[in-house]
Amino acid sequence: MGTRQRLIDTASELLAEEGVDAVTLRGIAKAAGVSHGAPLRHFSGRAELLSAVATRGYAALLARRETLPETSPRERLTAACHSYLDFALTNPAMFELMFRRDLVDADDPALSAAASAVFDTFAVLVAAVPTPLARSGADLRLVAASLWAALHGLAQLWLWGGLAGASFAPSPEAALAVTLDAYLA
Amino acid sequence: MGTRQRLIDTASELLAEEGVDAVTLRGIAKAAGVSHGAPLRHFSGRAELLSAVATRGYAALLARRETLPETSPRERLTAACHSYLDFALTNPAMFELMFRRDLVDADDPALSAAASAVFDTFAVLVAAVPTPLARSGADLRLVAASLWAALHGLAQLWLWGGLAGASFAPSPEAALAVTLDAYLA
DNA sequence: CGGCCGAAGTAGACACCGTCTACAGAAGTT
DNA sequence: AACTTCTGTAGACGGTGTCTACTTCGGCCG
Numbered sequence: 057m058g059t060r061q062r063l064i065d066t067a068s069e070l071l072a073e074e075g076v077d078a079v080t081l082r083g084i085a086k087a088a089g090v091s092h093g094a095p096l097r098h099f100s101g102r103a104e105l106l107s108a109v110a111t112r113g114y115a116a117l118l119a120r121r122e123t124l125p126e127t128s129p130r131e132r133l134t135a136a137c138h139s140y141l142d143f144a145l146t147n148p149a150m151f152e153l154m155f156r157r158d159l160v161d162a163d164d165p166a167l168s169a170a171a172s173a174v175f176d177t178f179a180v181l182v183a184a185v186p187t188p189l190a191r192s193g194a195d196l197r198l199v200a201a202s203l204w205a206a207l208h209g210l211a212q213l214w215l216w217g218g219l220a221g222a223s224f225a226p227s228p229e230a231a232l233a234v235t236l237d238a239y240l241a
Numbered sequence: 242m243g244t245r246q247r248l249i250d251t252a253s254e255l256l257a258e259e260g261v262d263a264v265t266l267r268g269i270a271k272a273a274g275v276s277h278g279a280p281l282r283h284f285s286g287r288a289e290l291l292s293a294v295a296t297r298g299y300a301a302l303l304a305r306r307e308t309l310p311e312t313s314p315r316e317r318l319t320a321a322c323h324s325y326l327d328f329a330l331t332n333p334a335m336f337e338l339m340f341r342r343d344l345v346d347a348d349d350p351a352l353s354a355a356a357s358a359v360f361d362t363f364a365v366l367v368a369a370v371p372t373p374l375a376r377s378g379a380d381l382r383l384v385a386a387s388l389w390a391a392l393h394g395l396a397q398l399w400l401w402g403g404l405a406g407a408s409f410a411p412s413p414e415a416a417l418a419v420t421l422d423a424y425l426a
Numbered sequence: 427c428g429g430c431c432g433a434a435g436t437a438g439a440c441a442c443c444g445t446c447t448a449c450a451g452a453a454g455t456t
Numbered sequence: 457a458a459c460t461t462c463t464g465t466a467g468a469c470g471g472t473g474t475c476t477a478c479t480t481c482g483g484c485c486g
Contacts, residue, residue, distance in 0.1 A: 059434080059435090076343070077343060080471085080472065080473085081472075081473060081474090082471080082472065082473080083472095090435070090436090091435060091436045091437070092436090092437090092472095092473095093435075093436065093437075093438090093474085093475090093476095094434075094435055094436080096473090096474070096475085097433080097434055097435065098434090101473075101474075102472095102473065102474090155397070155401055157401060157402065158261070158262060162402060171403060175403065188426065189419060189422060189423055189426075192422070192426075194419050194422065195419075198415060198416055198419050199419055201398075201404055201416050201419075202391070202395070202416045202417075202419040202420045202423065203423075204394075204398070205391060205394035205395040205397075205398050205404075205416065205420070206387070206390060206391035206394055206395075206420065207394065208394035208397065208398055209389075209390035209391055209392065209393035209394025209395070209397065210387070210390040210391075210394070212340070212390075212393065212394065212397060213386075213389070213390050213393055216340055216342060217342065217347060218356060218360065219386055219390075230383060231383055231386050231387045231390065232387075234374060234379055234380075234383050234384055234386075234387040235387045235390070235391065237374060237377070237379065238374055238387065238388075238423045238424045239423045241373065241374075241377075244463080244464085265442085265443065265444085266443080266444060266445090267442080267443065267444080268443095275464070275465090276464065276465050276466070277443095277444095277465090277466090278445085278446090278447095278464075278465065278466075278467095279463080279464055279465080281444090281445070281446085282462080282463055282464065283463090286444075286445075287443095287444065287445090427486105428485105428486095429484105429485095429486090430483100430484085430485085430486100431482105431483095431484090431485105432481105432482095432483095432484105433480100433481090433482085433483100434479100434480085434481085434482100435478105435479085435480080435481095436477105436478080436479075436480095437476105437477090437478085437479100438475105438476085438477085438478100439474105439475085439476080439477100440473105440474085440475080440476100441472100441473095441474095441475105442471100442472080442473090443470105443471080443472075443473105444469105444470095444471090444472105445468105445469085445470095445471105446467105446468085446469080446470105447466105447467085447468080447469100448465105448466090448467085448468100449464105449465080449466085449467100450463105450464085450465080450466105451462105451463090451464085451465100452461100452462085452463080452464100453460100453461085453462075453463100454459105454460090454461080454462095455458100455459085455460080455461095456457105456458090456459085456460100
């Protein structure tokens with residue numbers, strides 16, 4: 057296996073185990089058993105390596121779409137929403153990295169393609185269910201963006217701790233249920 | 242004026258002008274005209290100084306509640322939502338800092354109090370509006386949390402750039418209109 | 427087969443960062 | 457008047473990303 061791939065693997069493990077602060081170029085190099093300058097032979101800098109890691113994160117998120125139930129479009133959409141939230145809570149460090157534009161190269165084509173793919177498939181799921189909003193004539197992709205943002209905010213606020221501190225919110229799923237009610241009622 | 246206050250002021254200016262990466266202890270000290278070690282005489286570390294800055298951010302956000310229209314509760318709520326989004330877009334660096342738990346001391350009492358105050362006043366605004374969700378018997382504070390998350394996600398995703406890249410979303414306000422439709426329709 | 431050249435890895439240096447410690451002066455208290 | 461506390465300074469240390477020589481190895485071409 058090439059060094060480049062091992063660096064990405066090592067960085068991913070380090071990210072999951074130690075958090076986003078621990079994903080340092082020198083730390084990755086040490087964990088991978090190479091000298092501290094070796095990563096720069098394969099990546100132009102830290103941002104490029106982390107972009108590769110984040111791209112893998114988007115791919116993992118996209119892969120979850122394969123496991124959606126083959127029932128009604130409505131159930132597929134709610135399952136996808138739960139899956140998004142579950143991904144964020146299960147892989148908090150990866151989720152954080154994926155949306156930290158200061159750690160990642162926003163112009164990386166593979167990264168932006170992977171991110172767009174996630175949103176596009178989500179938009180397809182939204183378009184397939186006849187929500188009240190859709191019947192009111194709103195742009196379907198705008199509805200998808202709005203719902204995605206609601207999901208995303210739920211995940212971020214929960215990880216941030218602002219909702220966990222409030223005793224009334226026993227779990228993020230409880231809040232998600234309310235959100236889905238608002239959009240799909 | 243005391244040095245401590247000047248450090249907070251300088252850090253706030255630096256944050257607004259240069260972004261969150263530029264808010265470094267040594268940079269703040271230099272901009273304030275003191276030695277690089279002086280800040281540690283007033284703050285236990287970087288996190289404590291940035292917490293003071295973020296606390297000011299929450300206070301500024303809370304202060305916007307004073308400017309809400311004195312019309313119907315519904316209009317007050319939608320105005321508050323627009324205000325939240327506007328705050329994030331107008332002060333992106335401050336908004337980012339406020340929700341970066343790695344830069345801030347989450348246990349700072351003043352900080353968490355200021356953050357809680359923001360959410361609490363928002364929950365009051367939500368409770369005053371007879372939304373379809375409220376009539377369905379959902380916990381009002383859970384509804385408030387859900388709507389707040391939707392707002393928050395909209396702001397974050399827009400600043401992140403994922404929505405701006407999509408040509409269908411001309412402005413964050415367009416997406417906000419859809420969100421408000423979903424909750425208040 | 428032999429020389430060569432580029433890719434890959436190493437080690438060291440540089441600037442910057444947060445933080446710690448030793449030191450100096452100023453201020454106020456007993 | 458002496459002592460203690462507060463505030464600021466300067467230097468050091470370990471850590472970080474990145475740059476630059478220097479080696480080393482492998483494949484390719486003459």
